Amino acid sequence: MECRETLMKAVNLTFKGEGDDLFQNRLFSYLQKQLNIPIKEILQIRKQVYKVNAEGIDFILKGFSSYHQLVLQKDFLTWLKREGFQKTYSFYPLEKNPPLLFEQTYYGCLEFIETSKNEFTFYKQSDRLNGLKLLSHFHDVNEKLVKQYTGNIPSFNQLGKWQERTMSFLNNLPVIRYFVQKEIINDMLIWADWSLKGLEKELNVFENGKKVILHGDVAHHNFLRSKNKDIYLIDFDLISIGTPRSDCLQYANRILPFIHWSFQELGNYKEIAAYLNEKGFIYALAFPTDIFREWNRAIREQTYLQSTKIQQLLEMTVGQFQQRHSFIKELQRFLHVK
Numbered sequence: 001m002e003c004r005e006t007l008m009k010a011v012n013l014t015f016k017g018e019g020d021d022l023f024q025n026r027l028f029s030y031l032q033k034q035l036n037i038p039i040k041e042i043l044q045i046r047k048q049v050y051k052v053n054a055e056g057i058d059f060i061l062k063g064f065s066s067y068h069q070l071v072l073q074k075d076f077l078t079w080l081k082r083e084g085f086q087k088t089y090s091f092y093p094l095e096k097n098p099p100l101l102f103e104q105t106y107y108g109c110l111e112f113i114e115t116s117k118n119e120f121t122f123y124k125q126s127d128r129l130n131g132l133k134l135l136s137h138f139h140d141v142n143e144k145l146v147k148q149y150t151g152n153i154p155s156f157n158q159l160g161k162w163q164e165r166t167m168s169f170l171n172n173l174p175v176i177r178y179f180v181q182k183e184i185i186n187d188m189l190i191w192a193d194w195s196l197k198g199l200e201k202e203l204n205v206f207e208n209g210k211k212v213i214l215h216g217d218v219a220h221h222n223f224l225r226s227k228n229k230d231i232y233l234i235d236f237d238l239i240s241i242g243t244p245r246s247d248c249l250q251y252a253n254r255i256l257p258f259i260h261w262s263f264q265e266l267g268n269y270k271e272i273a274a275y276l277n278e279k280g281f282i283y284a285l286a287f288p289t290d291i292f293r294e295w296n297r298a299i300r301e302q303t304y305l306q307s308t309k310i311q312q313l314l315e316m317t318v319g320q321f322q323q324r325h326s327f328i329k330e331l332q333r334f335l336h337v338k
Contacts, residue, residue: 023103024050030102031061035094035109048105051112059092060110067099070106072152073236076145076213085141087134087232089113113232116225122258127231129269131223132251134231136271139212139244146211146241156214156242158206158249159199162287166192169292172299179310180317188288188317191328198283198335205280206245214242218251248272249284257320261327263334279335286331288324291317 024042031039031052041053048063064070074091081090089111100107120127169176169192176185199206215222216238224232252272259265263285267273275281294313298304304313 027102031100034096034100036096037094052109054094057092058112059094060089060112061107062110063105063107065105067101067106069237070099070108073239074108076149076236076239079145079148080138080142083141083144085138087137087230089232089234113224113234114227116227116229118225120220120223120225120231122220122255127223127225128255128258130231131218131220132248132269132271134223134233135215135218135247135251136244138215138233139247142213143210145213149213150241153213154240156206156216156240156246158242158246158284159196159203162192162196162199162289165289165292165296166196168296172295175299175304176295179304179314184318184321187321187325188291191286191288192292194332195283195285195287199280199287202278202280202283205275205278206243206284209243211241212244214238214240214244214247216240216247216250218247218254220254244271245275245278245281248275249281250289252285253289256327257316261320261323263327263330282331282335286328 024044027050028039028042031042035054037057038055039052040055042061043051043053045051045060050061052059052061064073077088077090080088092109092111094109100109120131122128122131170189173185215233215236217235222233222235224234226232248271252266252269255269256262256266267276294316295304298309298313303309
């Protein structure tokens with residue numbers, strides 16, 4: 001059990017807001033004036049996301065960086081459900097005079113999905129399989145929407161995103177070197193360089209073929225098991241247009257620690273297995289995206305100074321190093337044979 005909890009913490013780095021009582025009191029007062037129903041309680045779930053208990057209804061209050069983002073997501077979810085994807089939330093029209101704008105942040109009122117006590121987790125194979133199946137259904141349905149959203153949401157740039165992430169990691173090395181021995185850091189940089197160079201040669205696999213609207217953040221916390229046991233997909237802040245490979249690649253990266261970094265095990269997930277014969281996808285699997293992402297975020301937000309967070313980062317970087325090292329070698333052998 002202890003090993004399981006350590007692994008869960010190492011790969012699921014989510015933000016939990018401390019909660020600013022003064023801010024929440026002001027927000028509470030604002031909502032009382034702006035909504036059509038009396039508010040009883042506000043509970044912060046994470047940054048700019050609150051569960052609101054109102055008279056006769058519970059809902060999620062979510063902040064958006066701009067009015068454009070708010071309208072875009074509201075419109076996208078409306079069309080998504082109209083086309084047949086029902087396993088997500090809806091927006092509630094609870095405002096007297098929309099939009100809700102409080103202290104430079106726009107807020108939307110989202111349907112609250114009551115979750116099961118048996119939470120969705122990548123630790124369970126059944127959840128990994130069902131989550132991927134739901135993601136594939138999401139792609140199949142929203143393929144019809146790509147044309148109307150072209151120009152309104154960005155095209156996904158896999159190589160550019162990872163090149164930028166690598167540069168940030170390199171800039172953060174003075175801090176990282178304080179915690180991680182140079183041999184491990186050097187190996188990770190070698191993996192990243194090999195991956196990016198290979199991906200650059202094979203980039204056409206991520207640019208050509210079927211286009212869908214990508215979710216962009218297929219972390220475990222964006223899959224919810226509802227009280228009736230159905231799984232829902234939430235949080236569409238990072239949607240973009242690209243091939244399904246990019247979401248499947250990120251999903252593979254998310255579940256690899258739970259399948260002991262086994263390339264062979266990935267083949268048991270048919271939506272991912274479909275891409276395992278592509279050189280570009282194999283090169284991309286070698287990129288240490290999770291390590292670079294979490295170190296960059298921790299240093300940007302200065303959470304690496306917290307003992308719990310640094311333990312999580314070190315488990316991901318050092319604790320899983322040998323398994324990851326063997327995985328990279330397996331990818332290299334596979335490509336050499338291929």
